Amino acid sequence: MAALRAGLDEQRLLTDPDSVARFAHDEAEWAPFGKPVAVVRATSTEDVVTAVRACAEHRVPVVARGAGTGLSGGANAIDGCVLISLADMNRVLEINPREQLAVVQPGVVNDDLRAACRERGAWYPPDPASSPWSTIGGNVATNAGGVCCVKYGVTRDYVLGLEAVVGDGEVVRLGRRTAKGVAGYDLCGLFVGSEGTLGVVTEITVKLLPGVRAPERTVVGYFDSLVPAGEAVAAVAAAGVVPSALELLDRHCLKAVDDWKNMGLSDEAEVLLLGRSDAPGAAGEEEVATLARCFDEAGATWSAVSTDQHEADALFAARRLAYPALERLGPVLTEDVCVPRAAVPEMLARIEAAARRHDTLIANIAHAGDGNLHPLIITAPGDDAARQRAQLAFDDIVDDAIALGGTVTGEHGVGLLKRRGLHAELGQAVVGMHHAVKNALDPKGIFNPGKVFGDPGR
Amino acid sequence: MAALRAGLDEQRLLTDPDSVARFAHDEAEWAPFGKPVAVVRATSTEDVVTAVRACAEHRVPVVARGAGTGLSGGANAIDGCVLISLADMNRVLEINPREQLAVVQPGVVNDDLRAACRERGAWYPPDPASSPWSTIGGNVATNAGGVCCVKYGVTRDYVLGLEAVVGDGEVVRLGRRTAKGVAGYDLCGLFVGSEGTLGVVTEITVKLLPGVRAPERTVVGYFDSLVPAGEAVAAVAAAGVVPSALELLDRHCLKAVDDWKNMGLSDEAEVLLLGRSDAPGAAGEEEVATLARCFDEAGATWSAVSTDQHEADALFAARRLAYPALERLGPVLTEDVCVPRAAVPEMLARIEAAARRHDTLIANIAHAGDGNLHPLIITAPGDDAARQRAQLAFDDIVDDAIALGGTVTGEHGVGLLKRRGLHAELGQAVVGMHHAVKNALDPKGIFNPGKVFGDPGR
Numbered sequence: 054m055a056a057l058r059a060g061l062d063e064q065r066l067l068t069d070p071d072s073v074a075r076f077a078h079d080e081a082e083w084a085p086f087g088k089p090v091a092v093v094r095a096t097s098t099e100d101v102v103t104a105v106r107a108c109a110e111h112r113v114p115v116v117a118r119g120a121g122t123g124l125s126g127g128a129n130a131i132d133g134c135v136l137i138s139l140a141d142m143n144r145v146l147e148i149n150p151r152e153q154l155a156v157v158q159p160g161v162v163n164d165d166l167r168a169a170c171r172e173r174g175a176w177y178p179p180d181p182a183s184s185p186w187s188t189i190g191g192n193v194a195t196n197a198g199g200v201c202c203v204k205y206g207v208t209r210d211y212v213l214g215l216e217a218v219v220g221d222g223e224v225v226r227l228g229r230r231t232a233k234g235v236a237g238y239d240l241c242g243l244f245v246g247s248e249g250t251l252g253v254v255t256e257i258t259v260k261l262l263p264g265v266r267a268p269e270r271t272v273v274g275y276f277d278s279l280v281p282a283g284e285a286v287a288a289v290a291a292a293g294v295v296p297s298a299l300e301l302l303d304r305h306c307l308k309a310v311d312d313w314k315n316m317g318l319s320d321e322a323e324v325l326l327l328g329r330s331d332a333p334g335a336a337g338e339e340e341v342a343t344l345a346r347c348f349d350e351a352g353a354t355w356s357a358v359s360t361d362q363h364e365a366d367a368l369f370a371a372r373r374l375a376y377p378a379l380e381r382l383g384p385v386l387t388e389d390v391c392v393p394r395a396a397v398p399e400m401l402a403r404i405e406a407a408a409r410r411h412d413t414l415i416a417n418i419a420h421a422g423d424g425n426l427h428p429l430i431i432t433a434p435g436d437d438a439a440r441q442r443a444q445l446a447f448d449d450i451v452d453d454a455i456a457l458g459g460t461v462t463g464e465h466g467v468g469l470l471k472r473r474g475l476h477a478e479l480g481q482a483v484v485g486m487h488h489a490v491k492n493a494l495d496p497k498g499i500f501n502p503g504k505v506f507g508d509p510g511r
Numbered sequence: 512m513a514a515l516r517a518g519l520d521e522q523r524l525l526t527d528p529d530s531v532a533r534f535a536h537d538e539a540e541w542a543p544f545g546k547p548v549a550v551v552r553a554t555s556t557e558d559v560v561t562a563v564r565a566c567a568e569h570r571v572p573v574v575a576r577g578a579g580t581g582l583s584g585g586a587n588a589i590d591g592c593v594l595i596s597l598a599d600m601n602r603v604l605e606i607n608p609r610e611q612l613a614v615v616q617p618g619v620v621n622d623d624l625r626a627a628c629r630e631r632g633a634w635y636p637p638d639p640a641s642s643p644w645s646t647i648g649g650n651v652a653t654n655a656g657g658v659c660c661v662k663y664g665v666t667r668d669y670v671l672g673l674e675a676v677v678g679d680g681e682v683v684r685l686g687r688r689t690a691k692g693v694a695g696y697d698l699c700g701l702f703v704g705s706e707g708t709l710g711v712v713t714e715i716t717v718k719l720l721p722g723v724r725a726p727e728r729t730v731v732g733y734f735d736s737l738v739p740a741g742e743a744v745a746a747v748a749a750a751g752v753v754p755s756a757l758e759l760l761d762r763h764c765l766k767a768v769d770d771w772k773n774m775g776l777s778d779e780a781e782v783l784l785l786g787r788s789d790a791p792g793a794a795g796e797e798e799v800a801t802l803a804r805c806f807d808e809a810g811a812t813w814s815a816v817s818t819d820q821h822e823a824d825a826l827f828a829a830r831r832l833a834y835p836a837l838e839r840l841g842p843v844l845t846e847d848v849c850v851p852r853a854a855v856p857e858m859l860a861r862i863e864a865a866a867r868r869h870d871t872l873i874a875n876i877a878h879a880g881d882g883n884l885h886p887l888i889i890t891a892p893g894d895d896a897a898r899q900r901a902q903l904a905f906d907d908i909v910d911d912a913i914a915l916g917g918t919v920t921g922e923h924g925v926g927l928l929k930r931r932g933l934h935a936e937l938g939q940a941v942v943g944m945h946h947a948v949k950n951a952l953d954p955k956g957i958f959n960p961g962k963v964f965g966d967p968g969r
Contacts, residue, residue, distance in 0.1 A: 225940050239697075
C-alpha cells in the first residue's frame with residue numbers, strides 16, 4: 054500500500070470497503086468474488102506499471118477490469134488482490150482510415166469507438182451485445198464476438214497490436230501496425246482472449262474496414278419451436294450463404310422484451326430468426342431470397358424480407374435488449390456453447406431436454422449462424438433448490454456441447470464459470486501447455502490467478 | 512538410430528549422405544545449412560511420434576519440412592539433426608462446405624487443396640506465389656500470405672485447429688472445428704508462424720469461404736518509375752477501397768519473365784501495377800474505376816480496366832513467374848519487408864537508394880496493397896564482392912523498414928536470414944518473452960533450435 058500511495062494520485066487509489074466493493078465483480082451473477090485490498094483507477098500506462106510493480110514485489114494478485122460487463126466472472130476480485138480499473142483510460146488515440154487502423158486505450162467503450170470510426174469513414178466490426186457498455190480492453194480480454202461475427206470475425210481478427218504491462222511491470226509492445234507481419238510468435242494474438250492472466254493490456258491497435266457498406270437487407274422468420282429454427286440455420290450454412298447476421302430468439306426472450314418494452318413480439322412467434330445480408334445489389338437480393346427459402350423449407354410459419362429499415366432495426370434492438378430483459382426476471386446463469394452449424398438443431402433439442410430434465414426455465418438467444426448458443430438459465434431470486442437444478446442443467450449443456458464437437462465458450466470466456474468445461478474440452482496435455490505458457494510469462498503468478506484453467510473444479 | 516530403425520518402415524528412413532542431402536535446405540540460397548543424420552519421410556502421425564520420441568530422448572534437433580519452398584532458411588538442416596519430411600502426408604481428409612472447413616495432412620500442396628475445395632463449391636483463399644508447390648504445413652509454419660491477402664487475410668486467419676507432436680512426443684489437438692471458440696489461450700494461433708520451433712504439425716483444420724465468387728475485374732497500370740506506382744498504392748488505401756489483389760512488378764521482373772517466357776511485357780512499362788476487384792455488380796465496377804483513377808492521378812503512363820479475362824490471367828501468371836524467372840539470373844537474396852501503406856512510396860525510394868549505394872541489382876515484386884515488398888537482390892554466381900554488397904543492401908532495407916514503422920518479414924518468416932532484423936524490430940523484452948514461451952513448450956530445446964530468435968547475429 055505504501056508503494057501504491059507513493060506512486061499514484063490520491064483520488065486514483067480506493068481502499069475504503071464500500072468504494073472497493075463496487076468494483077469487485079462483473080455481471081456473472083453466479084460467479085464467486087472476493088475482496089480487493091485496493092482499487093487502482095488507472096489513467097495512464099504509468100499508473101498500471103506502478104500497481105503491477107508493487108504487486109510483483111509483494112506477490113499480490115492483480116485483477117484488471119473494464120466496464121465489468123463480463124458474463125463468466127473473469128474480472129471478479131480475488132481476496133487480497135489489487136484491482137486495476139481501466140475504465141478511465143478511455144481515449145481514442147488515433148483513427149487512421151488510410152492505414153485502416155485505430156489506436157485506443159483499453160477503457161474506450163465499444164460503441165464509442167464504432168461511432169468515432171464512422172465519423173472518419175471507417176468501420177470497426179466486432180459488435181458484442183454489450184457494445185453500448187463494454188470496453189475494447191474487456192473485448193480483447195475475452196476475444197468478444199457479436200452479431201456480425203458470422204461474416205466478419207471476432208475481436209482477435211481485428212487486433213493488430215497491443216501495449217501491455219507484464220512480468221514485474223515491464224511495458225512491452227506486441228504485434229504491429231502493418232497489414233501483415235510474421236516476425237516471431239503471435240504473442241499479440243496469444244494475449245487476446247487470455248482474460249488478464251498474462252498481463253494488463255494498456256493500449257490496443259485495431260484493424261478497420263472501409264466505412265461504406267451496402268445497406269443491409271433483413272429476413273424475418275417465425276417458427277413454432279426451436280428445432281425447426283435450428284434446421285433453418287443448418288440449411289443456410291449448407292446453402293453456402295454467409296449472412297452478415299443470423300440471430301435466434303425464443304419466446305422467453307420475446308416475452309421478456311415485451312414485458313419490458315411492450316413491443317408485441319411474443320404474440321407473433323414462438324421462435325424468431327433474424328437474418329441479414331450486406332452483399333451489394335443483386336448479390337444481396339439473392340442472399341436474402343436464399344435465407345427466406347431456407348427458413349420456409351425448415352418449417353417457418355411465416356417469413357418475409359423486410360422492406361422497412363426501421364422495423365428491421367427495431368427487431369435487432371430487441372435482440373440486444375433480450376439479455377437485460379431476462380435479467381429482470383431473476384439471476385441468470387449464462388451459457389455460451391458453440392457447436393458445428395449442422396449440430397445446431399440437435400444442440401437446441403438437448404437444451405430443451407436439459408430444461409425438462411432439471412425442471413428449470415431456459416431461454417435461448419443465439420448467434421445461430423455461428424452455432425454460438427446462449428441458453429440462459431433463469432431462477433427465481435432466493436430459490437436455492439432451483440439454483441441447484443440450474444447448475445445441473447448448465448453442466449449437462451456443457452457436456453452436450455463437447456459431445457457434439459463443440460466448445461464450452463464461443464465468446465464470453467472461461468472466467469470462473471467454465472473452468473470445469475475447459476478442462477473437459479481440452480484434456481490434460483493441452484491444459485499442461487496452458488500452465489507452461491502461463492508460468493513462463495507470469496513466473497510470479499500474479500496476473501488474475503485461478504481464472505480460466507487454474508482450478509479444474511467449478 | 513536404433514530407435515528410428517525399430518519404429519519406422521525401412522524405406523521411410525534415409526541415412527545415406529546423397530539421399531539426405533536432397534532434404535538439407537529450402538530455397539533461401541543465401542542461408543547456411545548443415546547435415547542431417549537422418550531423414551524421416553513420415554506417412555503418419557505415428558511416424559512423427561517415433562521420430563520426436565527418439566530425438567527427445569537423445570536431445571537431437573528435429574527439423575520439419577514440407578516442399579522446401581521456404582525463402583528464409585527456416586527448414587534448413589542443422590548439423591546432426593533428424594529431418595522430418597511431411598511431403599508424403601499429403602491427403603485431404605475432409606472437405607465440409609456446410610461447416611466451411613477442411614481437414615488436411617501437412618504435405619498437401621496449396622493448389623491441390625484449393626482445387627479440391629473448388630470441386631466442392633468452397634474456397635480456401637491463402638494463395639502464396641509458391642501455391643503450385645508449397646504445402647499447407649509449410650504455409651502454416653510461416654503463416655504464409657499471398658496475392659488475395661490484401662482483402663482476405665493470411666494463413667493464420669484460416670487455421671481453425673491443428674494436431675501437433677510436441678514435447679517428448681505427445682500428440683495434442685489445438686484449436687477447434689466450430690466457427691468461434693475462446694476456451695483457453697490461442698495456442699493454435701501461436702503455432703501458426705512458429706516455424707517449427709514449438710513442435711511438428713501433423714494435421715490442419717482450415718476455414719473455407721463459399722466457392723461462388725463474382726468474376727474479378729482487373730485494372731492494369733503502367734508507370735515509368737517505382738515511386739509514382741507506390742503513390743498509386745497509397746492513394747488506393749486512402750480512397751477506402753480494399754482490392755482483391757494489388758500487385759507490383761518492376762522492369763527487372765518484367766524483363767526476366769520476357770526473357771524466359773517471351774511475353775513482351777517489358778516493352779510496355781517500367782513498372783506494372785495489377786489491381787483486382789471481386790465485388791459483385793455495380794460495386795465492383797465502382798471499385799475498378801476508383802483503382803484506375805488512383806493510378807492515373809499518381810502519374811500512370813497508361814491504365815485500363817481489362818475486359819479480357821484471358822489477358823488479365825496472363826498478367827497474374829507473369830507475376831507468379833517473376834520469382835523463378837529472376838532466379839535464373841543468379842542467386843537471389845529475397846527481402847520481405849512490410850510497411851504501412853502510406854510509406855510504400857518512401858520505402859520504394861529507399862530500396863532504389865540502397866541499390867545505388869551498394870551498386871547492386873534489386874528487382875521489385877510486391878503485394879503492394881498490403882505494403883508487403885519483395886526487393887530481390889540478385890548477384891552473379893561466384894561474385895563474392897557482389898555478395899558482400901548485396902548483404903549490405905539487405906541490412907539497410909531491413910533497417911529502413913523498421914525506421915518507417917514496418918516489419919522485417921511480412922509473410923516469408925524469419926528463418927535464418929531475418930534473425931538480426933527480428934531482434935532489432937522486437938527489442939530485448941519481447942525477445943525474452945519468445946524465449947520464455949519456447950522454453951516452456953520445448954523444454955529440451957529440440958524443435959528447430961537456433962531458428963527465428965535463436966541467434967541475434969545474422
